[in-house]
Amino acid sequence: MKAAQNVAGEAARPGRAPVSRRPRPAPRKVIAQSWTRVKRDGVDPEHEFGPGLLAPEEVRRRRADSPLREVVPVLRAGLLPAADEARHIMIVADVEGRVLWREGSSPVLRRADEVGLGLGADLSESVAGTNGVGTPAVLRRPVQVFAAEHYVRSLTGLTCAGAPITDPRDGTLLGVVDVSGPQETLHPATLAWVESVAKLAEARLRETHLGSLQRLRAVAAPVLARLGGRAAVVDRDGWTAAVTGMPYLQRITLPKSPSAGACWVPSLGACALEPLDEGWLVRAVEPGGCRSGGERIALDLAGRRRWSVTVSGGAGAWSQELSPRHAELLYLLAVRREGRSAAELAGEVFGDPARTVTVRAEMSRIRRYLGEFLEHRPYRFRDGVEVAVALPGEPGDLLPHSIATAVRLARDSAS
CATH class of the missing domain: 3.30.450.40 (GAF domain)
Incomplete structure (x- = not known):
């Protein structure tokens, strides 16, 4: 105790530095x-x-x-x-x-x-x-x-x-x-x-969204009842209010700047758009869908917080904003066009090849808007489609907040 008091006294004397400082x-x-x-x-x-x-x-x-x-x-x-x-x-x-x-x-x-x-x-x-x-x-x-x-x-x-x-x-x-x-x-x-x-x-x-779809559904019901073939009524952002002759799709990706007339829709193929109340009537023209040819996929990863994919071709263009996970997966498919299995993607994203269920679920969501352009077993972009990737000016800014194993390796190797 006495020794401790002496130390304290020494530390307290004017002009003397304290024995220890709290970091x-x-x-x-x-x-x-x-x-x-x-x-x-x-x-x-x-x-x-x-x-x-x-x-x-x-x-x-x-x-x-x-x-x-x-x-x-x-x-x-x-x-x-x-x-x-x-x-x-x-x-x-x-x-x-x-x-x-x-x-x-x-x-x-x-x-x-x-x-x-x-x-x-x-x-x-x-x-x-x-x-x-x-x-x-x-x-x-x-x-x-x-x-x-x-x-x-x-x-x-x-x-x-x-x-x-x-x-x-x-x-x-x-x-x-x-x-x-x-x-x-x-x-x-x-x-x-x-x-x-x-x-x-x-x-x-x-x-608010569900209420607007309900109002649009009331307008759509008598219109769809008179139609044959596959058709859907969607709001201005493509969210589905009602369908006929086809399975329900939660959202239909519309052209980038939709207007009345012929267009190409990823999940339906060749379609005709007609304005309807606060949305669109989407009618499939050919029962099996079609591809216009000359399609190009532009993957925009240049931003720090927002990423998108744009598909263009003879039937127009449309864009889809990407979640961070979808941006990671599409980047990995774009840099290796021969494709990846679910286990390979799981290893490159999560560092664990066993997490295939999660990968398959995410790829299923991606196929809702890119289904015509993606193959599986392995997952890859369809042959004949041009794929371009816009990367950030600084390689270290590639998907900067991603912790996916392969993305981190790409950033590290470029620095």
């Missing part, structure tokens, strides 16, 4: 990984938001085009009643990280204005660093970022909890809802609260 805690894993990404992107810790704000008319245009406009009332009801007392604000950003709605505590709004977080600010992680909007958008899951965990210095006065909002129809990211305020007013339970409100918003989107 600074390492950042949480989710934060450390985000810091690594933003450093690689060259984000400036002194980044200023003011010069990058969108013009008011552009904010209004994006609001009108955003599916999130339908659920802003749900988000307000869930997050704003206690905003002044709890000293927080709600931020709703689109898929690109642009702030489209921002409401809540007046003092916190003023603080946000002081650092340039106005309407139209870009909070994507590759621009604004680690934050409660950009980081959840990258990870596709809720994330809380405490004050000093922000990468950009001007944001360290706020603690943020953000959750992604996805399209319940296909899982596409629509945007992020975030609650921000002084660190002392938010705690870990805030994240679960924000996530639950985001889920309520997704439920409202699902209800």
Whole structure:
């Protein structure tokens, strides 16, 4: 005990360095990984938001085009009643990280204005660093970022909890809802609260979608009853309201810019499109479907967060946005045109050749929109189809958040 007191006394004397210092805690894993990404992107810790704000008319245009406009009332009801007392604000950003709605505590709004977080600010992680909007958008899951965990210095006065909002129809990211305020007013339970409100918003989107399909189904019923052959009525995005003469398909991939007349549809072949109420009547022209010839598949993997496949040919063109998993699988099939078995794909994606059930399920989903162009046993693109892949300018940015074994090897070998 006496020895311990002497050590303490020595450490406490003026001019003497302490015997030991408590090491600074390492950042949480989710934060450390985000810091690594933003450093690689060259984000400036002194980044200023003011010069990058969108013009008011552009904010209004994006609001009108955003599916999130339908659920802003749900988000307000869930997050704003206690905003002044709890000293927080709600931020709703689109898929690109642009702030489209921002409401809540007046003092916190003023603080946000002081650092340039106005309407139209870009909070994507590759621009604004680690934050409660950009980081959840990258990870596709809720994330809380405490004050000093922000990468950009001007944001360290706020603690943020953000959750992604996805399209319940296909899982596409629509945007992020975030609650921000002084660190002392938010705690870990805030994240679960924000996530639950985001889920309520997704439920409202699902209800709206099902309601619109039900209304379209009522219009479609008498029309389909008079037709022979294979036909379907779909909404403007291709979601099916009713069918006749064919198995039900949840979604029919329409041409990129649909218009009345002849076209080619992956799951049906040659078709005729006719406008019907808030959707389309799709009629198969030939019972077995057909291929127009000269088809080209363009796999766009150049983006950091969004990827797509576009099919073009003599009968027009259509595009499909890809989920991260589908982007991985199609990339692997594109770089080895001879094909891969389910076990090979499982090994290259999951590092476990035994996970063939998961691979087959995902390939079955891909075949819903690329069925005419894919063979199986092994899985591969059909002969005679041109396949082009657009890759990012920096090889290390290939599907940057993928942990698929083969994708990581491709990134590592290129660096």
